[in-house]
Amino acid sequence: MLRSQTVNTIHDLHAQGKSIQEIAQQLGISRTTTRKYLKHPEAVIRKPRSKQPSKLDPFHEQIRQWVMEDHCTNCEVLFERLQKVGYTGGMSILKAYVHPLRPAVAGHAPVQRYETKPGEQVQFDWGEFVYEHDGISHKFYGFVAILGYSRMRFVTFVKRCDTPTLIRCLMEAFESFGGLTKTALTDRMKSVLLEMEDNKPRWNPRFADFMVSIAVVARVCKAYTPQTKGKVERTVSHVKKSFWAGVVFTDLDDLNRQAYRWCERINARVHRTTHARPIDRLAQEQLRSLPEAFAWERFASEERKVTWDGYVSYDGVLYGLPGALELAGRFVQVRERKGLVSFWSAGVQVFETAKRPRSQDSVPHAEQWSMVASVSEIRRMPVPVGHLQQAPEVERRSLQEYDQYCGVEAVKEVLA
Numbered sequence: 237m238l239r240s241q242t243v244n245t246i247h248d249l250h251a252q253g254k255s256i257q258e259i260a261q262q263l264g265i266s267r268t269t270t271r272k273y274l275k276h277p278e279a280v281i282r283k284p285r286s287k288q289p290s291k292l293d294p295f296h297e298q299i300r301q302w303v304m305e306d307h308c309t310n311c312e313v314l315f316e317r318l319q320k321v322g323y324t325g326g327m328s329i330l331k332a333y334v335h336p337l338r339p340a341v342a343g344h345a346p347v348q349r350y351e352t353k354p355g356e357q358v359q360f361d362w363g364e365f366v367y368e369h370d371g372i373s374h375k376f377y378g379f380v381a382i383l384g385y386s387r388m389r390f391v392t393f394v395k396r397c398d399t400p401t402l403i404r405c406l407m408e409a410f411e412s413f414g415g416l417t418k419t420a421l422t423d424r425m426k427s428v429l430l431e432m433e434d435n436k437p438r439w440n441p442r443f444a445d446f447m448v449s450i451a452v453v454a455r456v457c458k459a460y461t462p463q464t465k466g467k468v469e470r471t472v473s474h475v476k477k478s479f480w481a482g483v484v485f486t487d488l489d490d491l492n493r494q495a496y497r498w499c500e501r502i503n504a505r506v507h508r509t510t511h512a513r514p515i516d517r518l519a520q521e522q523l524r525s526l527p528e529a530f531a532w533e534r535f536a537s538e539e540r541k542v543t544w545d546g547y548v549s550y551d552g553v554l555y556g557l558p559g560a561l562e563l564a565g566r567f568v569q570v571r572e573r574k575g576l577v578s579f580w581s582a583g584v585q586v587f588e589t590a591k592r593p594r595s596q597d598s599v600p601h602a603e604q605w606s607m608v609a610s611v612s613e614i615r616r617m618p619v620p621v622g623h624l625q626q627a628p629e630v631e632r633r634s635l636q637e638y639d640q641y642c643g644v645e646a647v648k649e650v651l652a
Contacts, residue, residue, distance in 0.1 A: 243273050250274055291325035292333060299333065308481030309338045317482075350464075352384035355521045358417040359384060359468035360406065362397050362425065365480050376488070378480075379405035380472050381413075384421075386517035387507045388413055389471055391479070391495045393488060395551055395595065399427040399442050400538050404572060406446075407536065415523025419453045421465050429456055446535045450527050474502075488593040489575075537569040537580065546604045550577060552595030556604040561586055 242263065249259045256274070260267045292299075295318055302308045302317065311331050315323075318330070360381040366373055377397040381390045390409040394401050410416055422428050430438045437456050439447075447454045457464035479498045485491040503514045510517065540548050542563045547554040550570050557563055557579060569580040578588040592599055 246270055246273050290329055291323065292329050295321070295323055296333070299330075300337065302482060303334070303337045306482035308477065309334060310478045310481070313478050313481065350466075354385045355415075355417055355523050357384035357419045357421055358382070358409070358413075359421045359465045360409065361423060361465065361468045361472055363472040363476065365393065365476065367483075376491070377401075378472070378475060379409070380468055380475060381406070381409040382467050382471050383413060383417065383514075383518070383521060384467060386521050387467070387510060387514040388503055388518050388521075389499050389514070391471075391475055391499055393491050393495060395488070397425075397427060399440055400536075402427045403443065403446050403535050410450075410526060413518070413521075413523060415521070415525060416450060416452055416527075417521075417523060419455055420447065421455050421457060421468075423457050423465065428454070442535070449535065451524075490593075533571060533573075536573055537571045539567055540570050541565070541567050546601070547598070548579060551591070552597075553592045554598040555579070555589065555592075556599060556601035557587055558601055558603045559605050560603065 242265075245263065246259055249262065250256075254262075256267050256270050260270045263270070298321070299314060299318075302314060308314060311327060311334055314334065315327055315330055358381055360379065363378040363380060364375050365378050366375045368374070376393045376395065378391060378393050379397075379402070382388065390412045392405055392408060394405065406420075424432075426440070428440055428443050430440055432438070437454075439454065444454070479495065483491070483494065485494060506513055538550070540550060542548055542557060542565060544564050546557050546559055546564055548557060548568060548570060549555075551572075555577065557568075561581070563581060563586070566581070568586070571578045571580065572591060575591055576588055577591045579586050587601070589599070
């Protein structure tokens with residue numbers, strides 16, 4: 237079948253007075269074909285081809301389920317899942333099927349990309365990640381950090397997004413990157429910024445002290461301009477679409493192990509903007525050395541009060557302390573580092589244990605009540621006793637005796 241442009245040329249030449257033989261010779265086609273299209277111009281309309289079965293057909297329902305329930309439209313993630321369930325086809329047919337299932341994206345004005353020098357900047361932000369357990373929706377907070385030059389990414393999930401947790405997440409991010417940047421860019425979250433006074437930031441005191449101690453300059457982006465920190469905004473979106481959609485985990489530790497492996501894969505892929513692998517560009521960052529341990533530890537502590545039954549509540553878990561320490565009712569400092577939770581009193585570490593990932597767990601100590609007397613023993617203990625005695629007898633004397641003792645003469649007044 238000839239293309240519509242060729243058929244139009246046949247009719248055009250015929251209108252100019254060309255013969256069928258001249259048209260056929262000029263276009264390199266047979267006279268029979270030329271005569272056919274001059275006699276039946278509607279023949280140019282192609283009949284639709286019958287739909288051929290594809291390798292993707294058996295997986296259409298599964299794909300729609302992932303898109304509707306998990307809100308996963310990333311074809312790379314879907315392709316990996318399909319391969320695990322027996323799909324042997326290619327990526328192109330998958331993209332063609334998923335494209336109409338994606339929600340429409342609203343357009344916006346173009347934004348000029350801002351690049352930073354090696355070792356100059358790290359961007360960080362929070363994201364809310366919803367999961368279901370026993371039919372009830374819960375959420376974790378995902379901390380995301382990215383180096384501006386190399387595009388190295390770091391992701392971890394926590395139960396809180398307060399200032400102490402933010403500082404610990406920053407510690408882990410810098411340790412994962414292997415050093416410190418000169419600046420850190422964030423938005424106007426309460427754990428970082430209290431308010432703006434005359435266009436000057438009034439930082440959260442604890443966050444400001446931490447940034448000063450590690451010599452990293454904190455900067456805040458302009459209000460209502462998420463494009464200022466577009467690298468981390470895009471990363472948060474990428475984590476939700478590529479990692480979180482349909483993720484299955486047993487507890488928070490298992491989730492963070494999966495997030496760590498996901499970051500390793502992403503950092504080893506060629507970035508679309510830099511056209512290089514982030515792991516390869518990391519060496520060019522030339523990050524500053526991490527501070528000494530004390531600079532970390534003093535900001536990794538939170539104050540907690542020990543309950544009267546010897547427990548400390550931290551991150552939704554009750555940890556028991558040894559009863560011999562006699563810390564019930566007192567305040568202690570709790571530090572979380574690298575999966576361990578340590579408890580400090582008066583500057584001395586009194587106990588350390590592995591952090592429990594599940595909330596509402598209770599972890600009693602083996603010697604939590606070993607030095608505590610039982611109720612029956614308390615009843616048998618001696619009680620304070622007072623003593624009653626008779627008052628002493630006082631000798632009665634006349635006032636004259638006291639006058640003589642003091643050398644005073646009594647004067648008798650004579651009444652007139």
